[in-house]
Amino acid sequence: MAEHIDKEVEAIKEVLHSLEPLTSETRVSVLEYVVRRLKIDFVPLQKNEVSSASMPRANTTINVADMGSERQSAPTHIKHSKEMKKPSSDTEMAALVAYHLANEVSPNDRKDRITAKEIETYFKIAEYPLPRKIQNTLPNAKAAGYLDAVGNGEYKLNAVGHNLVVHSMPRGTVGKAAKRK
Numbered sequence: 001m002a003e004h005i006d007k008e009v010e011a012i013k014e015v016l017h018s019l020e021p022l023t024s025e026t027r028v029s030v031l032e033y034v035v036r037r038l039k040i041d042f043v044p045l046q047k048n049e050v051s052s053a054s055m056p057r058a059n060t061t062i063n064v065a066d067m068g069s070e071r072q073s074a075p076t077h078i079k080h081s082k083e084m085k086k087p088s089s090d091t092e093m094a095a096l097v098a099y100h101l102a103n104e105v106s107p108n109d110r111k112d113r114i115t116a117k118e119i120e121t122y123f124k125i126a127e128y129p130l131p132r133k134i135q136n137t138l139p140n141a142k143a144a145g146y147l148d149a150v151g152n153g154e155y156k157l158n159a160v161g162h163n164l165v166v167h168s169m170p171r172g173t174v175g176k177a178a179k180r181k
Contacts, residue, residue, distance in 0.1 A: 033079075081104060082096065088171055091141040098141075099162060101114060119137050
C-alpha cells in the first residue's frame with residue numbers, strides 16, 4: 001500500500017513539474033489530451049468536492065461530452081485537429097497548422113503568421129509526416145491558394161484556406177452532402 005502511495009505522489013510531482021511553466025489554457029489542453037489518450041472517464045469536480053471516489057480512473061471510456069460548456073472553449077491539440085480534419089496533403093496540413101495557430105490555441109499563444117519553423121514543429125507534434133523539403137511547403141500552400149505571403153518567409157491563412165479547414169475538411173464530407181440537396 002505504501003509503495004502504491006509513493007508511486008502516486010511521485011507521479012503527481014512529475015505532472016505538476018511538467019505543467020507549472022505552462023499557461024492555464026495550455027495546462028487544460030494537455031490534461032484533456034492525456035485524459036483522452038489514457039481513456040479515463042473524467043467527470044469534472046465541483047469546488048470543494050475532492051474525494052477518491054470522484055477521482056478519474058484509468059481503463060474506462062472517456063466522456064468528453066460531460067466536461068461542460070466552459071471546457072468546449074479550451075484550446076484544441078493539433079494532433080486532435082489533424083485526426084478530425086484528415087488533411088490529404090502537405091499543403092492542406094500547412095493550412096490546418098495556420099488555422100490552428102490563429103484560432104485554436106490559447107489567446108496568448110495565437111499567431112496570425114507562420115514560418116517553416118512552425119510547419120516543422122507542428123507537423124511533428126501532430127505526428128504528420130514531414131515533407132522532404134519543408135522550406136517548400138508554405139510556398140506550395142500559397143500556390144494552392146490557401147495562404148498569402150506577408151514577407152520574410154512568413155505566411156498568413158487567407159479566406160480560401162480558412163474555408164478549406166472549416167468547411168471542406170475532411171475532403172468529400174461537405175461536397176457530397178451539398179450535392180444531395
